[in-house]
Amino acid sequence: MNYRIIALSSMLALAALGACTSSGPHKAVPPPQLSMDKIAEGYVRQVLAMGEHDPNYVDAYYGPKAWQDDEKKQKRSLLAILNFNARLQKDIETAPADPNVPPELWALRKRFLRNQLGALEAKARMLDNWKPSFDDESLALYDVSAPFYGREDFSPMLAALDKLLPPGEGTVSQRYNRYLERYAIPADKVEAVMTFAINAARARTLKYFRLPEGERFELSLVNGKPWSAYNWYQGNYLSKIEVNVDQPISVSRAIGLASHEGYPGHHVYNVLLEDQLVKGRGWKEFTVYPLYSPQSFIAEGTADFGVTMAFPPAERLALERQLFELAGFDPAEVETYDAINEAAKPSGNAVLEAARRYRDGSSSLEETVDWLQTYGLTTPERAQQRLKFFDTYGAYIINYSYGEKVIHDYMQRTAGADEPTWAQWRAFFDLLSTPRTPSPLLPD
Ligand SMILES: [Zn+2]
Structure with missing residues (x-):
């Protein structure tokens, strides 16, 4: 991924999450670490944004209506979705844990978000003309591939x-x-x-x-x-x-x-x-x-x-x-x-x-x-x-x-x-x- 894309990704990420963007156009300032709840919001927005590209993508949504309206209005491109995804995936690894949540449950939450975002990335690439084999698609979207049957x-x-x-x-x-x-x-x-x-x-x-x-x-x-x-x-x-x-x-x-x-x-x-x-x-x-x-x-x-x-x-x-x-x-x-x-x-x-x-x-x-x-x-x-x-x-x-x-x-x-x-x-x-x-x- 080249620099221009990373910079664009950071701005999009912050804009999508309603945070302020203080970095100037000539200076690369690392974006602040997102909390897990902000990553979760980012993930929801990513899914809603994908729904604008594939009408079957969002199976259910009952979160804040404003996020949905916002993503509908923005209609982010697949490239913008992919870039923001990379940012979210990176931040998951370093997001601070919530001390009120048992560590095993927290680990499950992290793994779930990481896994779901990985599949979202694969699906975005498929919409952008990636044509995987059946098994590659299974692995990329569903985290497993099925045995063969004769x-x-x-x-x-x-x-x-x-x-x-x-x-x-x-x-x-x-x-x-x-x-x-x-x-x-x-x-x-x-x-x-x-x-x-x-x-x-x-x-x-x-x-x-x-x-x-x-x-x-x-x-x-x-x-x-x-x-x-x-x-x-x-x-x-x-x-x-x-x-x-x-x-x-x-x-x-x-x-x-x-x-x-x-x-x-x-x-x-x-x-x-x-x-x-x-x-x-x-x-x-x-x-x-x-x-x-x-x-x-x-x-x-x-x-x-x-x-x-x-x-x-x-x-x-x-x-x-x-x-x-x-x-x-x-x-x-x-x-x-x-x-x-x-x-x-x-x-x-x-x-x-x-x-x-x-x-x-x-x-x-x-x-x-x-x-x-x-x-x-x-x-x-x-x-x-x-x-x-x-x-x-x-x-x-x-x-x-x-x-x-x-x-x-x-x-x-x-x-x-x-x-x-x-x-x-x-x-x-x-x-x-x-x-x-x-x-x-x-x-x-
Ligand atoms: Zn079913």
Whole structure:
């Protein structure tokens, strides 16, 4: 980085933070050290500024409106964002610690900001025409990269499904989708079933977590989106959960979405960060959530793993039975239905692998669609929705099945047991309510 850029960066940094700039144009005066709270403000402004370049970048924001208005007005260039980022990254290393915060928590805060700013820098470079490979993008934006999967990794899944599914024409994937179709919730019952499932997930979570008073969600059904569901966190403990009804929703999907988007998934994660860190400690960096960042690996991984936390096998089966009745299906089928869905779980890894090969050009569009249908167990329509997701969100897909695996393994190492225990819920609460980054969750 040359001098002119550093000088410009310092001025921008100070201007953005409302500090005075006393250095003259011919004299390089080192900028003053920023406090961690000012670095946090700088980080929030950086994320908001990036949102002016990519409309998907800011997933949630409920911090000071003035910062948002200001960044909208300034519409800083990518170069200005990169320069200010370098300043913030440097200051993190020397910012004085707050003696009122336990040192381990302070270290987590520092690491979180460092990690998030590193990803922001990578994303700014991508918007400025950097085209990394799938794995380089994963590492740069999400702090980890996913293992490879070959066809042979999915043979046991296909063999298991072949045995469990009713015999019939076509491939295992086609038989699987025909079977699921029977349990697609009728359109006029989707809202009632989803609401029931979210409330059940909430009740299971509240057995173990105390959530702040007034936490709540609003559910709406939408069409024409590249995702199947979304949680738009509004602040003040409110989530707006949208479910895309372009494709039929099965009973197991309803349970998955209820836990993933709601309890103890995204809604709970956002509520706990707001309660513990924003309101509890005044840490403003948690009022913003940049989508393409390591935070998403934690958010999606815990949300996917949260399904297992809320509904271990016996509880899942009980809820499936209730939803079957609500949706008008025969509850006698529920055990086979559950076993088939469990057997299909590795298909998530196949979707991840499809994204990598598609993105890196080692699979053509046709090959990707074929792979998605064969190993990802998707219908042709769902395959098109997946492709739209890959085109829009790049390597983001690793945050789901791989995120869940990393969180699952981490929980096994820290709290043991296959079924969720109090110790696991405690460890899970810690994951959701403290600043976390992905790579330290990997085994040594
Ligand atoms: Zn999610």
